[in-house]
């Protein structure tokens with residue numbers, strides 16, 4: 374389970390050699406998937422779940438399809454510039470399926486190490502199979518040229534900048550400065566490692582899995598391969614959760630025996646942390662389908678919580694509580710290295726719309742607290758409107774709330790993640806191997 378609204382226990386894409394079993398079927402499935410996302414706006418994980426062609430493939434080929442699509446989303450700016458540069462007539466418009474076939478072909482040639490003949494031949498066949506026979510020659514010529522000259526062209530590109538939509542580049546530069554923005558966009562280029570949170574015995578599991586221990590307690594493994602086959606998965610010893618996503622629930626301190634409301638809970642990564650730490654959790658989510666996923670996840674972990682399917686802007690607990698976690702719906706721009714399609718789907722308008730929802734949820738969450746109770750607000754967004762600005766606005770509006778600053782020692786010494794005001798702000802470039810961009814603030818109700 375991860376924090377992304379469209380990803381659950383999906384694990385990480387497996388790399389490995391390109392398919393030789395059904396080479397065309399795998400590329401055809403990848404074409405359908407990137408078209409669903411880039412042309413129709415369907416989040417990649419939803420497209421993947423709905424695609425029958427992918428389900429029919431061997432697991433290794435499915436891994437290839439996932440990696441190929443992720444590479445197209447991750448490197449789209451570079452790929453489009455390369456294709457443009459390789460056209461016989463520069464500036465010639467290349468659109469629709471032909472454009473997408475070229476993107477897939479170039480990604481295989483230049484980023485996945487697919488042998489040139491396999492990448493070129495399957496792309497040409499795909500063009501024919503999709504009724505693009507008149508463009509067969511163009512696909513062949515562009516990809517052959519890229520197989521010869523691509524590496525040199527690639528070396529001259531500013532990869533981080535090219536792959537980042539302008540609005541995100543400008544917003545991050547304004548919020549974090551040029552150096553930190555560079556670190557963010559560089560972190561987006563790499564396939565992220567697999568981070569997990571263990572129920573208990575982190576040292577034991579680190580040894581068993583050969584995992585690295587991260588500040589704060591998460592374990593880190595290299596990406597690739599089916600997560601469900603790793604030791605400890607089936608018996609519920611751990612769950613998938615980015616190291617940054619594991620921070621907000623820890624900000625409550627010792628929750629053993631305490632009642633905690635988790636207001637936007639599914640698929641349950643933070644619910645699991647709270648329940649594993651001994652809290653009595655009520656997990657609220659407005660999506661019954663996602664709540665079902667939360668129940669499945671917690672059942673695997675052998676953890677019990679109460680679940681409520683409700684809109685948190687309209688629902689109230691029977692009585693005020695000691696602790697509320699609001700992991701609000703957001704643009705998810707902090708998860709781009711895990712979900713590179715996000716940077717192609719989300720817009721500035723989405724951020725403004727979500728910020729209004731977050732403001733409403735925050736007021737409701739504050740109203741649910743007893744005097745002395747703690748509210749932790751979190752989003753997996755890099756946009757200050759969904760983090761820092763929300764908390765400033767709430768504190769200005771609600772004199773009964775005060776900030777309880779976070780001490781870097783609470784984050785295993787990750788001093789770079791604590792802001793001057795005492796909130797948590799992680800960015801993907803913060804640690805080697807990266808971490809999601811997250812914001813978290815801890816507030817106390819005083820009256």
Ligand SMILES: C[S@@+](CC[C@H](N)C(=O)[O-])C[C@H]1O[C@@H](n2cnc3c(N)ncnc32)[C@H](O)[C@@H]1O
Nearest residue numbers: 637638639640641642643658659684685700702
């Ligand atoms: C960022 S995800 C939560 C991730 C989760 N906390 C975890 O750690 O696994 C946001 C969740 O908020 C839910 N949601 C969105 N608006 C809501 C609302 N008004 N009331 C309750 N849940 C809502 C979505 O269905 C989604 O599951």
